Amino acid sequence: MTAPAGLARRAGTRLWNGLLWLAVVGCAVWALVRGVGFDTRTPFAQLVTFTPYVAAFSLVPAVLAAVTRRWRALVAAVVVVVAFGFFVVPRVLPSGSPSGDRLRVVAFNTKLGAGSVSSFAALVRAAKPDVVMVQELTPEWAAEFSALGLFPYSALRALPGASGTGIWARYPLTDSRTVDPKSGFDQTFALLRRPGKPVLEVISAHPRPPIFKPEEFGSVARWTGDLSRLPRASRSGPVRIMAGDFNASLDHSPFRKLVGSGYVDAAAEVGKGLVPTWPMNGNKAPPVTLDHVLVDSRGDAFSFDAHTIPGSDHRAVSAGLVLRA
Structure with a gap:
């Protein structure tokens, strides 16, 4: 050589x-x-x-x-x-063998009201959820969906842009309010009163995103602040269910802290914790998991799925929960 x-x-x-x-x-x-x-x-x-x-x-x-x-x-x-x-x-490892009082939940971010109401309604008719939680709920989207008459009860905080949220349900919703007035987005809280069964707390969750431009509606500090204002899990009082676009994955420490307080992530519980939910509209970013269904430790999950809805960059998520309290 x-x-x-x-x-x-x-x-x-x-x-x-x-x-x-x-x-x-x-x-x-x-x-x-x-x-x-x-x-x-x-x-x-x-x-x-x-x-x-x-x-x-x-x-x-x-x-x-x-x-x-x-x-x-x-x-x-x-x-x-x-x-x-x-x-x-x-x-991706299913855990537990849940049994108990069953509840079906669907959550969806409409992308500023652009998500197809008819396609989402078709999902709702097929999934037959007891509760639906919507984010980026605009007055126009709320009016069009409500007009379909799919649910007799609602707690809506519809607003222009990204700030609105709402809840529709098969059972009466009472004590509707925002989770925390200091949160940048209006995250709807309500009590779900099912005849002959324990009252549940339900929250349509939508913390602000950790975007790069603090002069706009999100920043990392505002994102962590909004996540910290969501209620920690508790074993006293009604069982709490939070669902929606958390603008966070299980790799984010502020979200892990929230889940670690005593919540079950439905997708992870059934082995679907890597199913992507955003962006699903042709955006070039690799899809990630930002939309979740959480129930406190007195509950569990037996199913989870994600569904593409035309017009939105988020997939709707559906989960079957079991409640032991």
């Missing part, structure tokens, strides 16, 4: 090792940010949403290190893969 050829080979080896370690370290840094919850500032609040994609990519440097016998890189890569597995895998 000539000297130039040997130099070229060594340079190629160093380049390969550098790229391999760069991939391993990059994935490790991402796992660290996600693991310690360093996601309450830009750009981490936006990027951490894509953790499931990075988790899948983390397998690549592990496989390449094994194939090329870079043992130290392999050990480091496997540690990173295990960390991501700890974060992500539980969402």
